[in-house]
Amino acid sequence: MDVVEPWSGKKSVLEKDGTIHSAGDTVLGADDISGILEILYCVQLVLDSGKPHKKIEILFTIGEELYVKGSDVFDYSKVTAKQAYVLDLSEETTFNIGTIQGGTATNIVPDCCVLTAYETTLESKSVTDFQKACEILGFSGGLTGTFGGSDNNSFAKNGIEGLVLSNGMYNAHSTREYTTVDDLYKGAELIGQLILL
Structure with a gap:
């Protein structure tokens, strides 16, 4: 639940067209x-609907912006979920490698280097459920590689299949x-549909 700097003293502005931004001297914290x-809005809607749904487990982590520190140390015995959706994707991402190993000294060019990264398969239940939810809602949900670091990497290491949305x-x-405002409502609709599948 962390936000990057500068965020202290943030003032949110809601424009008539539904755009929400900061006053310009801080981040908004939309990330x-x-x-x-x-999540909070859609869970309330799902519970109020009385419809049968999956078990809901919500994990708000700390330190996500600082190399997913919170999800790396979380006690995963506290959750039963085997599937997760991580809400942390903007229009632009950066390539993230989990670990890099190579070389023996700073003044020697290494003969090899080992990179470790995480990848979600397109045949996973998270992906097929996402596609089904988009179809039901009439959304054009596309799939792309994010190449970014997120809590989903930690979840995968702990046996929880996931997708970053x-x-x-x-x-x-x-x-x-x-x-x-429109994007927030659409996001809540999508999450709600995923819970109801």
Whole structure:
């Protein structure tokens, strides 16, 4: 649930067109507060609907922006989920390698280097459920490689299959960061549909 700097003293502005941004001197914190809003709103809607649904387990981690420190040390015996959706994807990502090993000294070119990364298979239940939910809602949900680090990497290491979903944040990590009311509602709809599948 952390937010990058500068965030202290943040003032959110809601425009008439539904755009939400900061006053311009801080980040908005849509990364990842928009995901938190979507989760809380959709869970309330699902519970109020009275419809049968999957067991709901919600994990809000700390230190995600600092190399997923919270999800790396979480006690996974406290959850039973084998499937997860992580709301942490903007329009732009950076390539993330989990570990890099190579070389023996700083003044010698190494003869080899070992990189470790994580990848979700397109045949996973998380992916097929996502595609089904998008179809039901009439969303055009596409799949792409994120190449970014997220809590999903830690979940996978602990036997939880997952998928990182976009949660309506733009220009993340900048004072130009924004989201829209429409994106927040659509995100909540999608999560709700995933819970009901």
